[in-house]
Amino acid sequence: MLKIILLMLFILSNLAFADDYAEKNGPSVKKTERFAGRFFIRNTLMEIFGKSAEPIIEANYFKAGKQVGGPCDIYEQVYHEQDHMEDPTRECPGGKPASKYPHFPKTNILRSSHLLKTCYELVYKQPIPSSLQGQNDFIKSVSKKFYPFGGDEKLRETLSLKFKKWDLESRKEALFTYCLSPGWQRL
Amino acid sequence: MNRRDFMLRAFKGMVITGLLPQFSSCLRSNDDKKYFFPLDQSDMNYVQLNFYGGPVRWGFDNFLRPTESHEFIPTRMVGGRFKDGMGDVELKWVKKHGYLVPDFWDLKMKSGVEHSTLLQNMISIRGVDINVSGHPHGIIKTVRPDSTQPSIQGVISDHSKSPLPSIIFGSNPATRSYESIKRGGIKIPLNERNLLEQILSPFVLAEEKSLFGSNNDKKKIITKVLDNLKLVEGAEDKYLKELYGSLDLFIDNLAPFLDEYESYLSKYEKLILQNIRNFDGLSLDKLSLRTLDMGNLSKFKSEDEWGRYKIDYQTYLRGDNLEEMLSSADLGFVPHQFACTEFLLKRGLTNSLMMSTPNEMGSFLYNCSNQNNVHQKSFSEGKIVSTKDKFVSIQMDSHNTGTILQTIASFMFYRGLVPCLDRLKNELKAIQIGDNKSLFDKTLIHLCSEFERIPSEFESGTEHNHRSHTSSFLSGSIKKFQIAGNIKTGNNVYGTIGTAGHVEKFGRNLDPRDIYQSICSIMKIKSPVPRAEVLLDWKGDEITSTLNELKNVEGVSC
Structure with missing residues (x-):
């Protein structure tokens, strides 16, 4: 009987210790952010900034596949005739090694600098996209483009408070801020 | 003031205000030459040379017979001359x-410096048991x-x-094994001469042609935008x-760094x-090579007789053309990686690098001329034909x-590698960091590969010895040469080839996790690998081996 009591005390004390440990240290869960690869980034930015954005995105972001992620699928390259691809946008630029790029790149300083240069050129080397010009509520229009399902409330509020009037300079700054914001890039 | 004078003064004013930014940007680009500098040298640097x-x-550095009292059984193919x-x-x-x-270390570089000067700052751990077969699994270990x-x-x-985070050169299972929690690595393929441009070009802001614009203005705009995001995120x-980090690194002009x-x-x-x-x-002059007997194939007993002449599968060396074959050989991208490593360490841009092979299999020598040199033997055809491959690599x-x-x-290969290591060491030694330390004192260079080899009895090649791994470490904080780890003596068939021997202190063979743990200990970071032993550690300001076992124990190799 004594042995049973002692055994039960032992078990209960371990549980108490476990509870105490869990309370102090919390559940051990590792979380990593996943950022979209280059195909997603390119397609989204072209949708917002227009077809004229393609050379800028290509030169500053898309070609750095190894750093920014986004493997191509070599099975999507369909040729009807020799040297004639059915859909040239499916081409594996850079050849077969491009099919081995990471799907979900971790954020790294190279990716950040590629994106920074891309967004800067898209905003400051081109006119504001026609779909955003002449909009009364500029920030609302930009928000809809980058965050069609919401999630940017704090960003919108911050920029609305900062800019009392929407001249060209403030529009560009807001557009640049949205372009760099991480939310739309996260999967 | 009349209109003419007004226009003239206004024009002069415009020119001055337009030219001044250009002038100041010239001054700034001089400062850019001094851009990048060893920022915070409290971090140790880690450079892995992954063969x-x-x-x-x-x-080279698998020291099979550390003293005369260590039993060593010689065998075919295990030699240095x-x-x-x-x-x-x-x-x-x-x-x-x-x-x-090995007497390789007694040789001198062209500069007159002995190879053995490197040994002063080396600790070599031998007899590590990888215990998985195959290259990818071996190197991942x-x-x-x-793997968690x-x-x-x-x-x-x-x-x-x-x-910058870790920079990894090459593309093979070793480089693809990179995994981190917070920072992604930068992987640089070895496919062009200028490796540094691939790393630094993202930080070059496009040149502004306008007299009224400058990269300083760009940076101000970018800073404002990042500050907006800071309020949100x-x-x-x-x-x-x-x-913000990438903004700090932006430069106007890459040219001085590329130079x-x-x-x-x-x-x-x-x-x-x-x-x-x-x-x-090498005693190459002693070697007199036979050529294949063109007229009498029946005498040719394949690998038993000609094994030692083999270059590759079914390709054999025709000895009288050996000199031509070697005269065009080079070491591939070894110099490029060393150059980049030297730049990045001196500038404090990263503290972790891996030098590796360009693709799935490393070679000792690249671009060995093969024209009319090598005979490809075809037994079924009963004739000897010349190979059509103009160049061949000699694989590791x-x-x-x-x-x-x-x-x-x-x-x-090692003749070329040692002077590169020597130069890197001297360049890092020349950079003083506070507390009477040099950058070499703050750097740990790790030489490793998956495993050692097992010679074939026909001398036609070698197999994997996944029970033998050697890791050698070089650092300015290593003050004396040490060898540690136990190996088996082998037998008369395979000889002493470095197979792991039981370590009494730990009750088992050495494991790659012990190497990993040791590196973390030297880098002064918490190792995520549990229950592994520390083989290298700090003793004050000095790195020493904590493993005091160095035996050749009796036992069969494989």
């Missing part, structure tokens, strides 16, 4: 810094022994304060920190060229490389 392919190292004209090889020993080492945890470069990168957001890299690259290329064709110490994974070429190629 992916598993080359023979018994003539030719013994006779037939192509038999042997290992000769010399005493250096208290240990017996070295680079990331616990980051790789060694990843964990260093995660803890690092350097602007918070100052500690990792993504935002990296955006610096190019000057380093030229020096390393020259070092290699000057040294790899110095065959002193020498399954089909016979004694002759393997000995020569590995000798040439």
Whole structure:
């Protein structure tokens, strides 16, 4: 009987210790952010900034596949005739090694600098996209483009408070801020 | 003032206000030359030279007979020089810094400096048991022994304060094993001369042609935008920190840095060229090679007779053209990686690098001329034909490389590697960091591969010895040469080839996790690998081996 009591005390004390440990240290869960690869980034930015954005995105972001992620699928390259691809946008630029790029790149300083240069050129080397010009509520229009399902409330509020009037300079700054914001890039 | 004077003054004013930014930007670009500098040297630097392919190292840093009392059983193919004209090889020993080492270390570089000066700052751990077969699994165990945890470069990168994360050269299972929690690595393929441009070009802001614009203005705009994001995401957001970090690194002009890299690259290329064709110490002159008997194939008993002449699968060396074959050989992208490593470490841009092979299998020598040199034997056709391949590489994974070429190629490779290591060491030593320390004191260079090799009885190649791994470490904080780890003596068939022997202190063979743990200990970061032993540790300001076992224990190799 004594042995049973002692055994039960032992078990209960371990549980108490476990509870105490869990309370102090919390559940051990590792979380990593996943950022979209280059195909997603390119397609989204072209949708917002227009077809004229393609050379800028290509030169500053898309070609750095190894750093920014986004493997191509070599099975999507369909040729009807020799040297004639059915859909040239499916081409594996850079050849077969491009099919081995990471799907979900971790954020790294190279990716950040590629994106920074891309967004800067898209905003400051081109006119504001026609779909955003002449909009009364500029920030609302930009928000809809980058965050069609919401999630940017704090960003919108911050920029609305900062800019009392929407001249060209403030529009560009807001557009640049949205372009760099991480939310739309996260999967 | 009349209209003419007004216009003239206004014009002068415009010119001055327009030219001043240009003038100041010229001054700024001079400052840019001094851009990048060792930022925070509290971090140790870690440089891994990963010889992916598993080359023979018994003539280099797999020290099979550390003292005369260590039993050593010689065997075919295990050698560092030719013994006779037939192509038999042997290992000769010399005493250096208290240990017996292959006489390769007694040789001198072109500069007159002995190879053995490197040994002063080396600790070599031998007899590590990888215990998995195959190259990819083998190298993953070295680079990331616990698959639930980051790789060694990843964990260093995660803890690092350097602007750039780990930089990994090459593309093979070793480089693809990179895994971290916080910071992604930068992987640079080895496919063009200018490796540094691939790393730095993202930080170059496009040149402004306008007289009224400058990169300083650009940076102001970018800073304003990042400050907007800071209000939303918070100052500690990792993504935002990296955006600020990249802004800090933006430069106007890459040219001065590329010039610096190019000057380093030229020096390393020259070092290699000057040294790899110095065959002193190889006794190559003793070698008189037979050519294949064209008229009598029936005498040819395949690998039994011609194994040592093998270059690759079904390809054999025609000895009278050996010189031509070696005269065009080079070491591939070795100098490029050393040049980039020197630049990045001196500038404090990263504290973790991996130098590796360009693709799936490393080679000792690249671009060996093969024209009319090599006969491809075709038994079924009953004739000998010449190969059509103009150039051939001598692979580190020498399954089909016979004694002759393997000995020569590995000798040439290490002959080229040692001067590069010596230069890197001296360059880092020349940079003083506070507390009477140099950058070399703050750097740990790790030489490793998957495993050692097992010689074939026909001398036609070698197999994997996944029970033998050697890791050698170089650092300015290592003050004396040490060898540690137990190996088996082997038997009369395979000889002493470095197979792991039981370590009494731990009650088991050494494991790659022990190497990983040791590196974390030296880097002063918490190792995520549990229950592994520390083989290297700090003793004050000095790195020493904590493993005091160095035995050749009786036992069969494999």
